[in-house]
Amino acid sequence: MSNSKILANGVDVYYGSKQALFGISMDIKEKEVTALIGPSGCGKSTFLRCINRMNDLIEICKVSGSIKVDNQEIISEKTDVVSLRSKIGMVFQKPNPFPKSIFDNVAYGPTIHGLVDSKNELEEIVHSSLKKAGLFDEVKDRLNEPGTSLSGGQQQRLCIARAIAVNPEIILMDEPCSALDPIATAIIEELIDELRLNYTIIIVTHSMQQAARVSQKTCFFHLGELIETGETNKIFTNPDNTKTQDYITGRFG
């Protein structure tokens, strides 16, 4: 268990008096893609948002239990949320570029974290991030145009570039392809496969094919509980739990 990147232990989440997650424990390996699947409202997004403390934004949300990232406890008052989030990038369901230029969208993170000393350095980071997100060739001539002028798939890759510009170790993806057409989805999936070499990726998805295509590990959530977790191959061919079996064969969900 030495290359464990994220270690969750007994995570409970309450929205007000309603419990959304029940004692989730999970071990996520470094430089792998882990897919969280399950029917709507099963808590997979909630769990994802615990990892970068995004649930803090919701006033009534209470998180307890333990999540360790690189052996550092993050469910604690003392956690430095800002540095945690700079280490864990996030890509959202709907592409959400800032209403700024393409360049400024990617430059935002490095600038606020003071990662660069000069304009040249900033340019280098922006270009390399766009390249890593597979977007550079498409936008290199119009970096000053607004990010919102891109197509949906390009916007989502711009958001990925924005996330990796601060050099995170983990990338959380919350249904990154649900607003995209099949071609844009295919491009993002290929990209995820490439990014796996350098980043630990956790992806929430509704598409079982997508989970099967891009992930090495799959976790199945149901009604706020983690039902089964294991190698993607195994989950999709020979799951231990009948609920998992029912879900992936389309009997419910």
Added chain:
Amino acid sequence: MFFWSLVLIAVGIFSSFIYGRSRIKLNSKKQGTKSKSLPTYYAQYVLMWCLFPALIVYFSWAIFQEQIIQNIVISNFEFIEGAVYNEGLLLAEIRNVANNPSFADGKSIEIINAASHYSSLRQISQISFYTSIIIIMLLGALYASQKLKPEFHAQHTIERYIQYILIFCSSVAIFTTIGIVFSLIFESLRFFAEVSIFEFLFSTEWYPFIPIREGQTAAEGSFGAVPIFAGTFLVMVVAMCVAVPLGLLTAIYLAEYASQRVRKTVKPLLEILAGIPTIVYGFFAFVSVAPFVKAFGQSIGIDASPTSALAAGMVMGVMIIPFISSLSDDVINSVPQSLREASLGIGANKAETIKKVILPAALPGIVGAFLLAISRAIGETMIVVVAAGTAPNLTGNPFENVTTVTVQIVVALIGDQEFDNPRTLSAFALGLVLFVITLFLNIIALQIVKRYRERYE
């Protein structure tokens, strides 16, 4: 007279309603078919045909009766050769005598004759008024009752009528506005016939006193409105200096930092500020703020006058805080949550997120809020009347007396004035300028706000 006619109309519509309902029930029973609409729609149909013609008669009588009677009385008046009459005074005298016969003592025979003529005309008018109302209501009901057949779609007709009524109501406001604009324009043209438009817009001397009677030794008036515009501008700038930072920071606190509970309490409280009558702000400016400004001015060695642009502007600034805070708060709130999450997700803190993402995204809407506040500020009257003074000083010193467009309009209209000299007419020209400026500010502001809304919806 008009009270009893209202009772008459009320009785008319009540009975027409009852009549319409029972009539359609009877008719459909006779034919053995069910009526196409519910009986109450037929009743409403009869009611409308009874009510609206009667209302038209009612209002035309109310508006024209007195005028017509007076014209007849005057045209039949036996004028004495050589005597000079003032028509208004004469009419007042005739009316007095007619209403109160004891005033007749010592009046000339022509006046007494005219007064009795006046009374008899009034009587005739009254009788014909009642008869025509009754007749018109009966005619309306008669016309409507012919349509009370079960196969008649009363509901469709009623809905069309209701639509007409709604259109009429909404056009009242529009036509009133158009009327006001035209009267402003025409009266301003009269003003500009006497004072050149270049003098008005570019000359710096405002001295709107002209000799009213012959032989009066007042100087020739001058109508250069530049000091007035400058005063308005100065007060507005002071007001915005107070309102923009306070309002914007309030909005940021409410939208980004305050908990739901605080927000729900504070926002309505702030909006109450906008509901305080402006004259109350005026007291406050004059009684509390102006003396303070004067004392403060003296303490730093500036000779401040008891009323000043600063005092009026500061209080006006407080008055428009809710405009800015409330509108900006709405705008900031409509910045999509996903942008906040994106920024925070990269590891930005709250202040960076607000400064670099939220405010730039909300900027057009915030600018729109500023422009609306400006147009409110330059149109504001009572605070400046009380606290800014009336001296048309061309100055940039906020400790001095200044005057604004609205104040000068008030000054021009105070007292018993005929609208035939440039002094009073100047009010219309100033009003026109004010109207044009605020109109443009509002149009620009609304455009900006609209464009911004479209972007996120």
